Amino acid sequence: MILAAGLTTALGAYGYTRLTNAGAALVIGAMLISSVPLRRLLRRHDLKIGDTGLAAGAVGYGVVVGGTSGSGVILLSLLMAAGLEGAAVIATDAVISVATSIIKISVFGLAGVVTAQVLAFALLIGAVALPGAFFAKAFVERMPLHIHTAILDVAVIAGGIVMISAAARH
Numbered sequence: 001m002i003l004a005a006g007l008t009t010a011l012g013a014y015g016y017t018r019l020t021n022a023g024a025a026l027v028i029g030a031m032l033i034s035s036v037p038l039r040r041l042l043r044r045h046d047l048k049i050g051d052t053g054l055a056a057g058a059v060g061y062g063v064v065v066g067g068t069s070g071s072g073v074i075l076l077s078l079l080m081a082a083g084l085e086g087a088a089v090i091a092t093d094a095v096i097s098v099a100t101s102i103i104k105i106s107v108f109g110l111a112g113v114v115t116a117q118v119l120a121f122a123l124l125i126g127a128v129a130l131p132g133a134f135f136a137k138a139f140v141e142r143m144p145l146h147i148h149t150a151i152l153d154v155a156v157i158a159g160g161i162v163m164i165s166a167a168a169r170h
Contacts, residue, residue: 002099004055005062009100012066013107023170029163032066036153042166049081057081065100066107072097 019027047056057078064071075096079089108114140148 004058008062009066012063016067017111022167025167029160032160
């Protein structure tokens with residue numbers, strides 16, 4: 001999966017570096033909003049794929065993950081359609097996400113868009129998000145799955161609307 005998505009992740013990331021601020025906001029917002037019905041559609045149809053389908057999906061996923069954010073729903077859907085469940089999905093998602101993130105950061109660095117300010121902001125976000133992940137885990141463990149899913153869907157769609165609104169203002 002990583003090999004199949006590697007080159008297309010770099011291509012998607014390069015394309016992303018060519019966008020204006022408004023263009024990037026529009027692409028990310030559209031991806032976030034479309035991810036909710038896409039996830040629901042894939043779940044409703046109980047999509048199952050083999051190795052060939054997984055490889056083809058990985059190529060497409062690479063382009064999307066390279067050029068957008070919020071595309072994790074596609075990876076999770078691909079992994080579950082390939083038959084992975086539970087901890088295997090989470091672990092595989094984590095490994096693939098780290099690999100594609102390294103590729104994206106490398107492309108962004110080579111393209112000259114990773115400045116000291118961008119790096120400092122990324123480290124700040126990571127430092128703030130890490131403790132929040134443990135709080136969120138404890139909170140989610142006590143919440144019914146359908147409620148958690150609904151909250152995430154609303155947050156993702158709202159985030160997409162905010163991004164598209166910001167793009168429209170520019």
